[in-house]
C-alpha cells in the first residue's frame with residue numbers, strides 16, 4: 585500500500601492556490617494543513633494538481649464524513665482554479681461562484697465537463713471492492729458512526745462533542761477513510777465500531793442493563809437491505 589508523496593512543486597502550488605488558508609473555511613491559523621484528494625488517490629494513484637485542494641484538518645474530517653459533499657469541494661476547487669482564492673465563509677457563497685449549465689443532477693455532469701477541460705475525465709464513483717462500492721455495507725457503517733456520535737454526545741454533551749474524532753480513529757486503525765476500506769475488512773471495522781459504541785458511558789450503561797446498542801449487519805439487512 586505504498587503511497588507516493590505529493591511532489592513538492594505540486595504541494596507549493598496547492599498552498600498558493602488556496603492563499604495559505606483552508607479552502608473551505610478560510611482559516612489560516614492552522615497547525616496542520618491537509619491536502620485532500622477530491623477523487624480518492626486510490627482511483628489512479630496519482631497526485632494531480634486539479635484533483636488536490638488545501639483544507640484544515642477540521643474541514644478535511646467533514647469532507648471525509650460526507651458532511652461536506654464532494655460536489656461542494658469540486659465547486660470550490662474549480663473556483664480556486666479560476667483564481668478566486670477567497671474561501672467562502674458560508675456555504676451559500678460557494679454556490680455563486682460558478683454557474684453550472686444544468687440544474688439537473690446536482691451539477692455533477694457540469695462538474696465533469698469543467699474538470700475535463702483541465703486534463704481528463706474524472707469519474708464520480710466508488711472504487712471497486714471498497715465499502716463505498718456497496719450501499720448496504722456503506723450505509724450500515726454510516727449508521728454505526730451515527731450511533732456512536734449519538735452515544736458519545738450523550739456522554740460529553742453537544743458543546744464538547746467532536747464529530748471528527750471517530751473518523752480519525754478509523755483512519756488510524758485501518759489506514760484509509762472509513763468508506764475506502766476494502767470490503768474484506770468490513771467485519772473488522774464492524775467489530776471496531778461496536779466496541780467504540782460499547783465503550784461510551786451510555787454504551788456501558790445500556791450493556792449492563794442488557795439494552796441493545798445497535799443492530800447486527802444481518803438485522804440491518806433484513807430491515808433496510810437493498
Ligand SMILES: [Zn+2]
Nearest residue numbers: 606609640643
Ligand atoms: Zn477549514
